[in-house]
Amino acid sequence: MNFDDDTSTSDFVESVMDIVAAIPAGRAMTYGEVAAALGSRGARAVGLIMSRYGTDLPWWRVVRAGGHLPLGHETRALEQYWAEGMPLTRTSSGYRVDMKRAHFDP
DNA sequence: AAGTTGACTTTCG
DNA sequence: TCGAAAGCCAACT
Numbered sequence: 001m002n003f004d005d006d007t008s009t010s011d012f013v014e015s016v017m018d019i020v021a022a023i024p025a026g027r028a029m030t031y032g033e034v035a036a037a038l039g040s041r042g043a044r045a046v047g048l049i050m051s052r053y054g055t056d057l058p059w060w061r062v063v064r065a066g067g068h069l070p071l072g073h074e075t076r077a078l079e080q081y082w083a084e085g086m087p088l089t090r091t092s093s094g095y096r097v098d099m100k101r102a103h104f105d106p
Numbered sequence: 107a108a109g110t111t112g113a114c115t116t117t118c119g
Numbered sequence: 120t121c122g123a124a125a126g127c128c129a130a131c132t
Contacts, residue, residue: 012129031114035128042128043114050113052130059113070113077113111131118124 009053012038016049023061025084027104028097030065061086061104067097 009017015038023029031043047070050059060077063069067089069077078095081088087098 010129032116035114040128041115041126044112044127045114045129047113048111048128048130054113062113064113065115073113109132112129114127116124116126119122 012040012045013049013053016046017053017057020050020054020057020059020062022106023058023104025058025061026086026102028061028063028067028086028099028102029104030063030067030099032065034062060084063097063099067099067102069094069096 016034019029019034019037031046032041034046035041035043046062050057050062050070058080059070060073060080061084063077064071074094078088080086081095081097087101088095089098
């Protein structure tokens with residue numbers, strides 16, 4: 001067996017990808033939760049990885065604290081939520097994920 | 107090699 | 120209730 005490993009991707013990146021890919025449809029987690037699951041507080045690092053490696057991941061299932069959508073990608077995520085059936089809540093500023101029902105707690 | 111940036115979080119005003 | 124600033128971590132230039 002020879003899996004040629006991806007020395008290009010760090011273990012941190014692989015862990016993030018594994019967690020995000022493990023989030024089922026209709027569920028969501030916060031960047032802080034994902035970072036905390038790795039033992040790091042780099043919530044921003046998780047988002048940065050999403051921008052580079054999240055291209056093949058359901059990044060829309062990862063939201064900011066409180067269920068707010070990732071800035072600059074709110075509309076992009078909303079499109080996916082409607083398609084996945086994600087519970088959404090309507091706010092004065094726009095939409096947000098209903099963490100009361102969508103929070104994924106492994 | 108060093109500095110800046112970024113799909114964040116939390117606290118103070 | 121809303122707005123702004125500082126703090127943390129990893130990647131990119």
